[in-house]
Amino acid sequence: MRITELFDNGEFVVTAEVGPPKGIHLEHLVEEAKTYLSGITAVNVTDNQSSVMRTSTLATCVAMKNAGLTPIYQTTCRDRNRLALQSDLLGAAAMGIENILCLTGDHTRLGDHPGAKPVFDLDSVSLLYAASELEKGRDLAGIELVGEPPKFAKGAVVSPISDSVDAQLAKMERKVMAGADYFQTQAVFEPEKFIKFMEAAKQFGKPVQLGVIIPKSVGMCKFMNNNVAGVHVPDEMLDELRADKEKTKAGITGIEIAARIIRECKPYCQGVHIMALGWESKVPALLEMAGL
Amino acid sequence: MLITELKNKETILSLITGKVFIINCHGCKEIRFPEHEAEALQKELQESGNVTGILTTDYICNPDYLKQRFAKHEAEIEAADMILVFSCGVGVQTVAAYFENKRVCAACDTYALPGYQGVTPLEHDCDQCGECYLNITGGICPLTACSKSLVNGQCGGAKNGMCEVDPNMECGWERIYQRLKKVGRLDALKCPVQVRNYATDPDK
Numbered sequence: 001m002r003i004t005e006l007f008d009n010g011e012f013v014v015t016a017e018v019g020p021p022k023g024i025h026l027e028h029l030v031e032e033a034k035t036y037l038s039g040i041t042a043v044n045v046t047d048n049q050s051s052v053m054r055t056s057t058l059a060t061c062v063a064m065k066n067a068g069l070t071p072i073y074q075t076t077c078r079d080r081n082r083l084a085l086q087s088d089l090l091g092a093a094a095m096g097i098e099n100i101l102c103l104t105g106d107h108t109r110l111g112d113h114p115g116a117k118p119v120f121d122l123d124s125v126s127l128l129y130a131a132s133e134l135e136k137g138r139d140l141a142g143i144e145l146v147g148e149p150p151k152f153a154k155g156a157v158v159s160p161i162s163d164s165v166d167a168q169l170a171k172m173e174r175k176v177m178a179g180a181d182y183f184q185t186q187a188v189f190e191p192e193k194f195i196k197f198m199e200a201a202k203q204f205g206k207p208v209q210l211g212v213i214i215p216k217s218v219g220m221c222k223f224m225n226n227n228v229a230g231v232h233v234p235d236e237m238l239d240e241l242r243a244d245k246e247k248t249k250a251g252i253t254g255i256e257i258a259a260r261i262i263r264e265c266k267p268y269c270q271g272v273h274i275m276a277l278g279w280e281s282k283v284p285a286l287l288e289m290a291g292l
Numbered sequence: 293m294l295i296t297e298l299k300n301k302e303t304i305l306s307l308i309t310g311k312v313f314i315i316n317c318h319g320c321k322e323i324r325f326p327e328h329e330a331e332a333l334q335k336e337l338q339e340s341g342n343v344t345g346i347l348t349t350d351y352i353c354n355p356d357y358l359k360q361r362f363a364k365h366e367a368e369i370e371a372a373d374m375i376l377v378f379s380c381g382v383g384v385q386t387v388a389a390y391f392e393n394k395r396v397c398a399a400c401d402t403y404a405l406p407g408y409q410g411v412t413p414l415e416h417d418c419d420q421c422g423e424c425y426l427n428i429t430g431g432i433c434p435l436t437a438c439s440k441s442l443v444n445g446q447c448g449g450a451k452n453g454m455c456e457v458d459p460n461m462e463c464g465w466e467r468i469y470q471r472l473k474k475v476g477r478l479d480a481l482k483c484p485v486q487v488r489n490y491a492t493d494p495d496k
């Protein structure tokens with residue numbers, strides 16, 4: 001199932017994400033996903049997230065699919081050149097994985113193999129373009145594929161709360177031009193800004209899923225404010241997390257905040273993408289409180 | 293060594309809007325410059341009546357000399373809507389940085405050749421990529437100003453305008469965006485999807 005079919009039907013699409021382990025045992029991850037995320041439409045599988053080496057995304061996608069979940073194959077341009085990227089896209093389609101999310105990827109310098117060669121032969125835009133070309137039955141070199149071409153739901157990301165919203169919109173437009181079918185956003189903590197962004201992004205006519213992170217603690221939020229691009233947790237929210245330490249520790253404050261953000265933004269977007277960051281077990285409660 | 297080669301004529305003509313001032317740099321011995329082709333093309337442009345002036349000089353990569361070099365041509369430059377530079381990538385970038393509010397375009401592609409690279413000041417850098425992108429990036433080289441050498445726009449990593457790889461370095465694409473905005477050329481970001489051609493580099 002391609003999630004674009006659901007967007008086309010006007011459904012509000014909920015996705016979450018999991019990160020493969022640094023090791024070969026996928027059972028735990030799959031079990032957790034089955035327990036907490038089976039009520040969700042599809043689950044992103046990250047690609048050496050934060051430039052930290054982990055088990056192959058594609059292999060993890062297959063394991064998820066075998067367990068009855070719908071994986072979204074995230075693919076970045078950091079580790080593979082255009083031959084490898086296209087070949088893995090075809091591989092994904094061959095395994096029945098048709099939902100993809102194309103990213104540029106963090107620099108190798110930021111991860112656990114800082115001495116590795118950063119590839120960036122393609123980037124998010126040219127990777128989307130490559131996927132669009134494959135769908136037309138030819139590769140980036142213009143050479144014809146054998147047999148029926150693949151069909152993808154091609155996702156991309158956008159940062160609605162960045163310093164320069166206009167620059168983000170310009171990049172979003174390039175992604176649409178390259179074939180992006182839907183967008184997931186960076187985590188949003190300021191609904192007013194998101195709503196304003198959506199007013200401008202509407203012009204592209206592509207479904208956008210609101211990015212959500214459950215705030216776990218004041219420390220986590222401060223870390224994100226200082227280090228994560230496009231993420232800003234406002235002071236009032238930090239105060240809210242400070243107010244009742246036990247409640248925050250139990251995750252209840254975070255769930256309340258995230259649910260409130262979802263409810264406020266829901267009328268303006270076409271879905272939600274939840275980045276649980278280890279709090280997968282809290283996702284069902286969040287969905288319930290958000291009325292999804 | 294490096295080689296500069298004229299972009300194809302159609303591409304150069306498509307860059308031209310309004311009146312144009314032309315700069316040729318026949319600077320360093322390390323660069324092979326397509327003098328005759330450039331001259332022929334410039335003659336043609338002159339006949340069309342849109343050229344306000346031509347300056348043929350050397351070492352435009354050295355910003356310290358520029359003021360003095362441009363002094364005699366001030367009126368011609370003022371009258372032009374854009375400046376078309378026939379030089380290596382460093383030269384174009386230096387001129388673009390000098391004329392903050394004017395559109396500056398590259399008429400050449402710069403290719404690498406093994407050997408001595410010449411003496412250029414270090415404010416601007418050119419990787420001699422063989423398909424100069426400066427015309428769609430407002431005269432700021434995306435290959436050397438961006439840590440990932442991206443050619444289709446900013447990655448999601450810039451924080452407060454700084455690059456995700458080096459918090460002391462301004463994000464190159466942030467600079468490109470601001471520059472394009474300043475010269476009223478944000479439409480350059482609507483150009484077709486760019487895919488680099490690494491086969492231009494005889495070294496690799």
Ligand code: SF4
Binds near residue numbers: 381402419421434436
């Ligand atoms: S884009 Fe940069 S590396 Fe390529 S020729 Fe132009 S200045 Fe040189």
Ligand code: SF4
Binds near residue numbers: 445447463
């Ligand atoms: S933050 Fe800017 S300069 Fe750094 S890699 Fe991303 S786009 Fe390039």
